[in-house]
Amino acid sequence: ETGVTQTPRHLVMGMTNKKSLKCEQHLGHNAMYWYKQSAKKPLELMFVYSLEERVENNSVPSRFSPECPNSSHLFLHLHTLQPEDSALYLCASSQLPGQGAEEQFFGPGTRLTVL
Amino acid sequence: SQQGEEDPQALSIQEGENATMNCSYKTSINNLQWYRQNSGRGLVHLILIRSNEREKHSGRLRVTLDTSKKSSSLLITASRAADTASYFCATDRNSGYSTLTFGKGTMLLVSP
Numbered sequence: 001e002t003g004v005t006q007t008p009r010h011l012v013m014g015m016t017n018k019k020s021l022k023c024e025q026h027l028g029h030n031a032m033y034w035y036k037q038s039a040k041k042p043l044e045l046m047f048v049y050s051l052e053e054r055v056e057n058n059s060v061p062s063r064f065s066p067e068c069p070n071s072s073h074l075f076l077h078l079h080t081l082q083p084e085d086s087a088l089y090l091c092a093s094s095q096l097p098g099q100g101a102e103e104q105f106f107g108p109g110t111r112l113t114v115l
Numbered sequence: 116s117q118q119g120e121e122d123p124q125a126l127s128i129q130e131g132e133n134a135t136m137n138c139s140y141k142t143s144i145n146n147l148q149w150y151r152q153n154s155g156r157g158l159v160h161l162i163l164i165r166s167n168e169r170e171k172h173s174g175r176l177r178v179t180l181d182t183s184k185k186s187s188s189l190l191i192t193a194s195r196a197a198d199t200a201s202y203f204c205a206t207d208r209n210s211g212y213s214t215l216t217f218g219k220g221t222m223l224l225v226s227p
Contacts, residue, residue: 090158104148105160106157
């Protein structure tokens, strides 16, 4: 257990569905991240939240919409996805630089399949 | 753009042998980190080395960093079957918050 939980662990959805992925960290961290891991591609950083403010959006399509209501929770809202969006979505958290160790703690991921 | 590039892509060894994985990157970094991932699971942080450090140890792990060559290596000594996993290097440019760029990883198989 890394102190970062993600739900659901598996999700199958059609292209017209709307669903949300949830991440929760119990580590007192103040930065949270969404990553996408596709087969045969490097882990891709999608979004970064620092002190609940989105500070990075790496050219992610608008069909992915993140939300960070507080420092412990992070959501990824999904709508009208494409089959190529099928992947493992990983959430991570960390302290900000200068406030402690900078390694990231990852959740177990949500395996998303878009039909 | 992709930063870390691990080499080799796959490595198969026997228990008790040492495993060495290499990572190259392209731009300046604040620190470099190594992570491990068991199949289809989340990543686990192994070790962090800062740009002003040359070598670091943690248990059976030894990491080196050569900023002049923009490369790092991870050595796992006396490997065990439980070390079987994918290993990733990630570079952090540290723009006020941690921003990791990962390579494709090395898949390590340790046979009993």
